[in-house]
Amino acid sequence: MVGTANGSRTPVTPRQAFSIVNGSGGAGGGQVDPPGLRSGPGSIAGSDCGGVGGGVGNGFEFTKEDVDALLNMKIRTKDKFNLKEKCELQMEYIKKLRMCVRFFQEFEGDLSLEHEKLIKMFEAAEKKCNELEMLMNAKEEELNSIIAELQTNNTDLQEKFMKEEAEKLAAVETLMTEKDARLSAERSQASLSEDLEKALKEGSSANQKIISLNDMYKRLQEYNTSLQQYNSKLQTELNQTSETLSKVEREKAALMEDLSKLRGYHDSQQDQLASTKASLEETTKLKDALANEVGCLRVDLHQVRDDRDRQLSLVQDLTAEVAQYKECTGKSAAELGTLTSRSIELEATCALQTDTIIRLQDQLATAEKKLEISDLSSVETRTGYEEQKKLNAELQIRLAEAEAKVIDGEVLRKKLHNTIQELKGNIRVFCRVRPLLSDEGAESETKSITFPTTTEALGRGIEVVQHGQPIPFMFDKVFMPQSSQEEVFTEVSQLVQSALDGYKVCIFAYGQTGSGKTHTMMGTPGSYDDKGLIPRSLEQIFEARQKLKEQGWKYEMQVSMLEIYNETIRDLLSSNKSSSTESSGNKQQYAIKHDANGNTHVSDLTIVDVRSSKEVSFLLNRAAQSRSVGRTQMNEQSSRSHFVFTLRISGVNETMEQQVQGILNLIDLAGSERLSKSGSTGDRLRETQAINKSLSSLSDVIFALAKKEEHIPFRNSKLTYLLQPCLGGDSKTLMVVNVSPAPSSVNESLCSLRFAARVNACEISIPRRQTSMRYLEPRLSYG
Numbered sequence: 001m002v003g004t005a006n007g008s009r010t011p012v013t014p015r016q017a018f019s020i021v022n023g024s025g026g027a028g029g030g031q032v033d034p035p036g037l038r039s040g041p042g043s044i045a046g047s048d049c050g051g052v053g054g055g056v057g058n059g060f061e062f063t064k065e066d067v068d069a070l071l072n073m074k075i076r077t078k079d080k081f082n083l084k085e086k087c088e089l090q091m092e093y094i095k096k097l098r099m100c101v102r103f104f105q106e107f108e109g110d111l112s113l114e115h116e117k118l119i120k121m122f123e124a125a126e127k128k129c130n131e132l133e134m135l136m137n138a139k140e141e142e143l144n145s146i147i148a149e150l151q152t153n154n155t156d157l158q159e160k161f162m163k164e165e166a167e168k169l170a171a172v173e174t175l176m177t178e179k180d181a182r183l184s185a186e187r188s189q190a191s192l193s194e195d196l197e198k199a200l201k202e203g204s205s206a207n208q209k210i211i212s213l214n215d216m217y218k219r220l221q222e223y224n225t226s227l228q229q230y231n232s233k234l235q236t237e238l239n240q241t242s243e244t245l246s247k248v249e250r251e252k253a254a255l256m257e258d259l260s261k262l263r264g265y266h267d268s269q270q271d272q273l274a275s276t277k278a279s280l281e282e283t284t285k286l287k288d289a290l291a292n293e294v295g296c297l298r299v300d301l302h303q304v305r306d307d308r309d310r311q312l313s314l315v316q317d318l319t320a321e322v323a324q325y326k327e328c329t330g331k332s333a334a335e336l337g338t339l340t341s342r343s344i345e346l347e348a349t350c351a352l353q354t355d356t357i358i359r360l361q362d363q364l365a366t367a368e369k370k371l372e373i374s375d376l377s378s379v380e381t382r383t384g385y386e387e388q389k390k391l392n393a394e395l396q397i398r399l400a401e402a403e404a405k406v407i408d409g410e411v412l413r414k415k416l417h418n419t420i421q422e423l424k425g426n427i428r429v430f431c432r433v434r435p436l437l438s439d440e441g442a443e444s445e446t447k448s449i450t451f452p453t454t455t456e457a458l459g460r461g462i463e464v465v466q467h468g469q470p471i472p473f474m475f476d477k478v479f480m481p482q483s484s485q486e487e488v489f490t491e492v493s494q495l496v497q498s499a500l501d502g503y504k505v506c507i508f509a510y511g512q513t514g515s516g517k518t519h520t521m522m523g524t525p526g527s528y529d530d531k532g533l534i535p536r537s538l539e540q541i542f543e544a545r546q547k548l549k550e551q552g553w554k555y556e557m558q559v560s561m562l563e564i565y566n567e568t569i570r571d572l573l574s575s576n577k578s579s580s581t582e583s584s585g586n587k588q589q590y591a592i593k594h595d596a597n598g599n600t601h602v603s604d605l606t607i608v609d610v611r612s613s614k615e616v617s618f619l620l621n622r623a624a625q626s627r628s629v630g631r632t633q634m635n636e637q638s639s640r641s642h643f644v645f646t647l648r649i650s651g652v653n654e655t656m657e658q659q660v661q662g663i664l665n666l667i668d669l670a671g672s673e674r675l676s677k678s679g680s681t682g683d684r685l686r687e688t689q690a691i692n693k694s695l696s697s698l699s700d701v702i703f704a705l706a707k708k709e710e711h712i713p714f715r716n717s718k719l720t721y722l723l724q725p726c727l728g729g730d731s732k733t734l735m736v737v738n739v740s741p742a743p744s745s746v747n748e749s750l751c752s753l754r755f756a757a758r759v760n761a762c763e764i765s766i767p768r769r770q771t772s773m774r775y776l777e778p779r780l781s782y783g
């Protein structure tokens with residue numbers, strides 16, 4: 001059955017149309033009942049596309065199934081032979097087919113309309129689509145860039161993510177470990193809780209302890225404050241002691257003055273004492289002579305007295321005899337006469353003797369008076385002598401005290417000197433300006449070197465005047481042109497002395513050619529006052545050795561002398577005249593080696609045992625004759641090599657069971673000079689170049705030390721390698737920078753002083769004394 005359209009123009013697509021036609025229920029037998037055909041619902045009519053249903057005027061709609069059913073439909077009649085019925089049915093069928101065809105024709109028209117519409121719509125849509133595509137492209141590009149950005153963001157984020165992941169993993173691990181830790185912490189917390197309980201218990205006991213400790217702390221604080229007070233007291237005492245020390249220093253100076261005065265007084269007193277002793281001796285002699293005389297007189301007197309007594313007894317006898325004769329009157333007158341004359345004789349003798357006695361008594365009295373006077377003068381002289389003796393003893397005591405104080409002061413000074421040297425820890429630098437030489441006299445109108453007179457710079461400052469501008473320098477000591485050799489030596493004598501105490505000492509003279517290095521180190525040969533540091537040092541050492549002998553020290557000394565000429569070592573004490581590394585052709589000869597103790601050895605170098613300064617002087621003269629000396633424009637007698645004098649000192653004190661090993665290196669460096677100024681050519685030029693090379697190596701070493709560089713180029717020259725222990729080691733080193741006052745040498749003087757200033761700022765290690773308990777190596781090291 002075909003349903004009718006309700007007239008509404010509901011748009012329907014063929015599909016829709018087909019779908020709404022249900023093939024439900026077949027037509028009953030014997031009827032033209034196109035299976036599935038039914039009237040379309042009103043819903044198929046009308047659409048945005050123009051409405052297919054609208055175009056189908058018959059009001060029927062056919063779906064595919066309807067068409068199929070219509071086409072497959074078989075016309076059956078109840079009566080096969082009822083043609084009319086059959087014809088009717090076929091007519092109806094045809095009608096339906098026609099309806100169907102019409103429907104599809106209308107539908108097709110609708111469809112083509114719709115197709116056009118759709119084409120238009122499609123074109124519009126395509127246009128829109130193109131626009132949209134362009135937009136989309138733009139959007140795509142935008143999106144691509146966003147995507148790229150996002151991708152980078154993504155990679156960043158991925159990286160971050162990875163990182164985060166790694167962190168997360170790490171955090172997870174940490175978490176796990178923390179968990180473990182937490183677990184263990186919980187476990188430990190549990191045990192800690194137990195411990196806590198215990199600790200609480202202990203705490204209470206500890207609290208008690210704390211209380212007691214607090215008490216103790218308070219007491220300790222009190223003790224501490226008392227200690228602090230004591231400390232501040234000690235500090236003030238220390239300050240006082242320092243003041244006392246400086247006072248003692250001042251007193252020492254005063255004492256030294258007193259001592260010298262006392263020495264003078266003592267000498268005069270000694271003279272007086274000697275004269276008093278002489279006069280006392282004379283008086284004693286006179287007294288003895290007088291006593292002898294008195295003794296003789298006494299003997300004479302005694303004799304005379306005896307004679308007188310004898311004569312008196314004789315007189316008495318004779319008087320008695322005379323009385324007997326007078327009684328006996330019978331005796332002859334002659335006998336009487338003789339008796340009388342005898343008696344007169346005897347009386348005369350007696351009177352004579354009485355006179356003699358009186359005279360003798362007078363003489364005795366005067367002699368006794370003389371003796372008394374002489375006794376008195378003798379007593380006076382004796383008391384004078386005693387007083388003198390007493391005064392002398394007092395003076396001796398005072399002298400001994402003063403000397404002890406001086407010795408103490410000396411010990412203290414030595415100690416302070418060493419302490420200062422150790423604290424300073426650097427190479428000390430003295431500067432010496434030589435006087436203008438006679439041939440430089442014309443240049444003296446303009447002064448190129450001046451000496452500041454401010455308190456701070458007095459004796460330590462020097463100024464080089466260049467283009468009218470003074471350039472100041474400060475050193476440990478500055479010697480002016482008029483300074484004597486003795487003054488220079490006085491300043492270095494302590495340093496020399498410390499070689500005997502077991503230190504390594506190195507003194508070297510540096511300066512331009514003709515600035516006075518050799519004069520400073522060696523002095524003028526044959527002149528006593530102009531002796532240089534080397535002979536003076538040796539004299540002092542041998543004198544001190546003699547004094548130290550009294551304290552039980554026995555010293556052995558060994559000397560070696562070498563020169564470094566054109567980077568070649570020459571043994572100046574060798575009997576072989578051509579002894580040098582170069583001439584011998586033996587590379588092993590005069591090889592410099594340092595051992596683990598910082599001692600230097602030069603192989604095959606002649607080492608001579610010496611016992612007196614005279615022996616050393618002899619060796620020095622021998623060495624001087626072997627030295628390489630030449631004439632340059634700057635100096636008549638210029639040292640063309642570095643001269644190294646070494647004295648090895650080995651001391652043993654049996655009683656103190658001590659031994660010391662000191663080294664004294666005294667070095668006269670070759671002159672630094674500019675090639676242009678030296679006027680060198682040929683061999684001299686080669687010498688000058690070698691000298692300059694080794695001196696520049698020396699400055700390289702010093703600068704490297706000053707900068708505290710890791711590598712110090714000691715091996716760059718023989719000189720620096722030889723001096724390694726003095727420059728970088730633990731020796732006491734002094735550099736004397738010699739300067740010429742000639743205005744033509746201003747530039748050289750500036751160079752030397754600048755170098756010296758750098759040296760002065762260069763810190764080396766603290767000097768170390770080489771002492772030990774016995775016994776020594778038989779041969780000592782070089783330095």
Ligand SMILES: Nc1ncnc2c1ncn2[C@@H]1O[C@H](COP(=O)(O)OP(=O)(O)OP(=O)(O)O)[C@@H](O)[C@H]1O
Nearest residue numbers: 434435513514515516517518519635638639670671
């Ligand atoms: N302090 C001084 N007093 C007097 N004369 C001096 C003084 N210093 C140096 N002279 C004299 O100056 C001259 C040069 O001195 P000296 O030979 O010592 O110099 P130098 O620096 O050793 O030279 P070179 O490096 O060429 O060997 C000598 O004639 C010396 O006598």
